[in-house]
Amino acid sequence: MAETTSDTIGPVFLGLDLSTQQLKGVLIGADKCIIREINIPFDERFPHYKTVNGRHTNEDQVTAPVLMWVEAIDALMSEVSKTGLAGQIRGISGAAQQHGSVYWQEQGVDQLKCLDSKRSLKEQLDEVCAFALLDSPIWEDSSTDVQCQELEEAVDGASNLAKITGSVAYERFTGPQIAKVKETQPDVWQNIVRISLVSSFIASVLCGSIVPIDAGDASGTNLYDIQKKEWSTTLCGSIDQDLISLLGAEVVMANEKVGLLSPYFVERYGFTECSVVAFTGDNLSAFAGFESLLDSSQPSFAVISLGTSDTVLFSLTEYPYANDTGPLSAMQHLSGHVLQHPTAPDRYIAMLCYKNGSLARDWVREMFVGQNSTWEHFSDLVTNSVLMAPQRYGFYYLLAEILPKAVGVYRFESAEDGDIFTLSGKRFQRVKMFSDGSDARAILESQTLSMRLDLLHKSDVLPTSVALTGGASKNKALQHTIADVLNVPVLAVCSQSSGDCASGNFEVETPAMPAYGGAIRALQHWKSNEVNDSSDLGDEGKAYTLQQVCTPNNEMHALYLESLESFEFLREQVSRSSQRINYGEQAIIESIKKTTDSDG
Known part of the structure; x- marks a missing residue:
């Protein structure tokens, strides 16, 4: 990419993503092209916090140092300043890891308003003890089982909690985390004057004052009434009568302006006093970024992120847990989440x-394709093997799975004398190994059939197209399996500089979509609400588009459709029979690596 300076480009927009392991920044022009990407990896840049992958772990308690995030913000803004483009930036927005929370003391709120541009953020916030908790609970924390039960009891059960908030109680959600802080650290609680989510925390630092939480991230707390679009007085009150005030009664959409960039950044790094648009959760920001690449609005569009874990995001026009609306199965299948768009x-x-995403796929590749095999070998094996469904199914849960709740490796084959009877009378038996080593195809079919099944539990209308992102999105065999099982064209991110997209002669890109989505929202706000100048928009960046990489095979889809009933039955059997292991997940991985016939 050519060197870009303020002389060769017009208005610039900054998107940020404060993820678990790093703070990422993306600079785009007014034409949506990416000009520059910047990463601040936490472990590498700030070893004094002694984090591993950006966090501290103590059994089931997982936290991250707030001051490390503060240092990262200064570091990234310094890197932006070095590009020479800080003065061109007309708007900032972004994202952060969902479900984490930050606890402000009064002196921290006050200090934000009068920061000295000659001194670092960390120095000033640390010396006044800005935060009641120096280590914030984050999404990986699973130490709040008691508080989850309390939240469900407050509204007479898990189903009522899901109707209100979009999810049953989850240990990693912010509501249980807040309740735990109050119950276990009363001395800390009495000093808290405001609570931010990680997304609104970073926006607050940028604005120099506490800004509202956005509705999308609020719906990942178990405290937000999605249908009423406000904090639930019942749920918040069950924790503390002043909790709504601590969270901030105002909740905004993620495309709304929440303030102007603080004078601290203007004076210290040469930024303009530009608008800051609300930050949201990383998955939601990525989804908004993908939507911006579509030619037209597609309410049934879905995004599948294929990484260490897999995540499916699917736009809904109706709230599935609303009374007398939504799919009939929704209230019988409350796993997963429904969030505000x-x-x-x-x-x-x-x-x-x-x-169990790429971690499980990689284990299968090493075990059954070869320790020195490549993903091309894996894809070739899948392509050259016959379908497993509807005769054979494999389930690969190296980690304690969320959907379904299960752990272990399970294989089933249809058999005339099988002792497992499905509801339609088909007979299966459990086997130790597949005779022809077809686990590579089996895991792709299993993971993708699960996605189709769980989507049907949330909506009667399935996606009409799917965009892939994440490291595994380049895998051809996985692309085709998703297309065939979901019966949709599969799209991937392509850049104009990466070849002839239409002919398929290109490399699938994996940009930092949460940060890109933030930059897009900042750009959209600027175009809609602020006076545009006549500056040259420039053409120095990398333009991303969504391009079709494969289409479904109708014959294969028909077989997968026929398989869904048996697959659902067997997956439920696996969930019921699976033994939940009481030792760490790494031990689960090691135990499964020793044998391919583990019940967990």
């Missing part, structure tokens, strides 16, 4: 999370 008040997003 980040930018469309009348829409929602179903979010399905699967822990």
Whole structure:
């Protein structure tokens, strides 16, 4: 990419993503092209916090140092300044890891308003003890089982909690985390004057004052009434009568302006006093970024992120847990989440999370393709093997899975004398190994059939197209399996500089979509609400588009459709029979690596 300076480009927009392991920044022009990407990896840049992958772990308690995030913000803004483009930036927005929370003391709120541009953020916030908790609970924390039960009891059960908030109680959600802080650290609690989510925390630092939480991230707390679009007085009151005040009664959409960039950054790094648009959760921001690449609005569009874990995001036009509406199966299948759409008040997003993504696929590749094999070898094996479904199924849960709740490796084959009877009378038996080593195809079919099944539990209308992102999105065999099982064209991110997209002669890109989505929202706000100048928009960046990479095979889809009933039955059997292991997940991985016939 050519060197870009302020002389060769017009207005610039900054998107940020404060993820678990790093703070990412993306600079785009007014034509949506990416000009520059900047990463601040936490472990590498700030070893004095002694984090591993950006966090501290103590058994089931997982936290991250707030001051590390503060240092990262200064570091990234310094890097932006070095590009020479800080003065061109006309808007900032972004994202952060969902479900984390930050606890402000009064002196921290006051200090934000009068920061000295000659001194670092960390120095000033640390010396006044800005935060009641120096280590914030984050999404990986699973130490709040008691508080989850209390939240469900406050509204007479898990189903009522899901109707109100879009999810049953989850240990990693912010509501249980807040309740735990109050119950276990009363001395800390009495000093808290405001609570931010990680997304609103970073926006607050940028603005120099506490800004509202956005509705999308609020719906990942177990405290937000999605249908009423406000904090639930019952749920918040069950924790503390002043909790709504601590969270901030105002909740905004993720495309709304929440303030202007603080004078601290203007004076220290040469920025303009530009608008800051609300930050939201990373998955939601990524989804909004993908939507911006579509030619037209597609309410049934879905995004599948294929990484260490897999995540499916699917836009909904109706709230599935509303009384007398939505799919009939929704209230019988409350796993997964329903969140407020980040930018469309009348829409929602179903979010399905699967822990066993690329980790499990990589284990199968090493075990059954070869330790020195490549993903090309894996794809070739899948392509040259016959379908497993509807005769054979494999389930691969190296980690304790979320959907379904299960752990272990399970294989089933149809058999005339099988002792497992499905509801339609088909007979299966459990086997130790597949005779022809077809686990590579089996895991792709299993993971994708789970996605189709769980999507049907949230909506009667399946996606009409699917966009892939994440490291595994380049895998051809996985692309085709998703297309065939979901019966949709599969799209991937392509850049104009990466070849002839239409002919398929290109490399699939994996940009930082949460940060890109933030930059897009900042750009859209600027175009809609602020006076545009006549500056040259420039053409120095990398333009991303969504391009079709494969289409479904109708014959294969018919077989997968026929398989869904048996697959659902066997998956339920696996969930019921699976033994939940009481030792760490790494031990689960090691135990499964020793044998391919583990019940967990």
